[in-house]
Amino acid sequence: xxxxxxxxxxxxxxxxxxxxxxxxxxxxxxxxxxxxxxxxxxxxxxxxxxxxxxxxxxxxxxxxxxxxxxxxxxxxxxxxxxxxxxxxxxxxxxxxxxxxxxxxxxxxxxxxxxxxxxxxxxxxxxxxxxxxxxxxxxxxxxxxxxxxxxxxxxxxxxxxxxxxxxxxxxxxxxxxxxxxxxxxxxxxxxxxxxxxxxxxxxxxxxxxxxxxxxxxxxxxxxxxxxxxxxxxxxxxxxxxxxxxxxxxxxxxxxxxxxxxxxxxxxxxxxxxxxxxxxxxxxxxxxxxxxxxxxxxxxx
Numbered sequence: 001x002x003x004x005x006x007x008x009x010x011x012x013x014x015x016x017x018x019x020x021x022x023x024x025x026x027x028x029x030x031x032x033x034x035x036x037x038x039x040x041x042x043x044x045x046x047x048x049x050x051x052x053x054x055x056x057x058x059x060x061x062x063x064x065x066x067x068x069x070x071x072x073x074x075x076x077x078x079x080x081x082x083x084x085x086x087x088x089x090x091x092x093x094x095x096x097x098x099x100x101x102x103x104x105x106x107x108x109x110x111x112x113x114x115x116x117x118x119x120x121x122x123x124x125x126x127x128x129x130x131x132x133x134x135x136x137x138x139x140x141x142x143x144x145x146x147x148x149x150x151x152x153x154x155x156x157x158x159x160x161x162x163x164x165x166x167x168x169x170x171x172x173x174x175x176x177x178x179x180x181x182x183x184x185x186x187x188x189x190x191x192x193x194x195x196x197x198x199x200x201x202x203x204x205x206x207x208x209x210x211x212x213x214x215x216x217x218x219x220x221x222x223x224x225x226x227x228x229x230x231x232x233x234x235x236x237x238x239x240x241x242x243x244x245x246x247x248x249x250x251x252x253x254x255x256x257x258x259x260x261x262x263x264x265x266x267x268x269x270x271x272x273x274x275x276x277x278x279x280x281x282x283x284x285x286x287x288x289x290x291x292x293x294x295x296x297x298x299x
Contacts (some may be wrong), residue, residue, distance in 0.1 A: 008190075013201065018079070023091075024282060025278065028285075029274065035068065038057055052146045067092070070098070070099045071094075072091075072285060073095075079289075101165055101173045105173045109180070150285060154184065157188075161198070164288065165293075168289065169292060176202075187295065191291070195291055199286055217269075221238055241273055
């Protein structure tokens with residue numbers, strides 16, 4: 001039976017409604033904000049020379065980001081399946097119980113890839129041998145290029161995007177690996193096409209959000225400085241929109257002006273930057289859920 005491509009593409013294109021899932025938006029926004037605070041704390045500890053404490057804060061930030069994404073993914077999977085979206089607290093509890101499945105599946109994939117890379121590295125090392133080195137290089141070079149390029153392609157269109165949705169839909173680690181193996185053997189072209197549509201949708205969303213942020217920032221800067229007479233440099237007024245905090249802005253070698261008003265401008269711009277980062281991420285996660293459901297619809 002042929003793969004129902006048009007219904008699958010229609011399901012993927014419907015991912016543009018991800019920002020309407022306010023619970024998922026709240027979960028991802030909260031996770032990103034908490035991660036940013038922890039990263040800033042880690043940076044401060046590193047600036048004081050406390051590398052151990054900095055590493056601990058960094059690890060905690062990665063854990064918060066990981067479980068925040070899994071919490072958001074569970075909420076978006078509910079939306080993609082047409083089910084009532086669970087409460088964020090319940091989604092967080094479920095993410096804490098099932099997040100290890102994603103890690104185990106990814107670690108298994110990394111281990112398999114590491115074996116292949118080790119074999120390839122051994123063959124490259126063997127090319128230094130006399131007599132057989134040159135003929136072996138002639139064989140290893142094209143094989144290695146295709147193998148490593150194919151591995152990167154599989155990671156981008158299959159393993160990375162779909163391991164999480166498989167867990168969010170209820171699979172255990174073994175079931176995730178079986179699903180990935182099945183798609184790799186029998187459905188990689190269809191999977192790549194659907195994920196290409198997701199990446200295109202994310203790119204268009206990012207372009208639209210960037211246009212709104214850049215255009216709105218320039219207009220607001222002109223209104224604030226020329227219309228309202230706020231004495232802040234344009235670069236500082238828009239630094240937060242570009243993702244720079246007080247420490248990062250000071251590290252650029254320019255003094256922070258305006259006192260509390262200048263600091264508030266950085267904080268407010270940071271809120272805009274976070275929203276601009278969250279919206280494409282929501283669309284991407286929702287698209288990955290849609291691709292998984294389209295690929296497993298017969299099941």
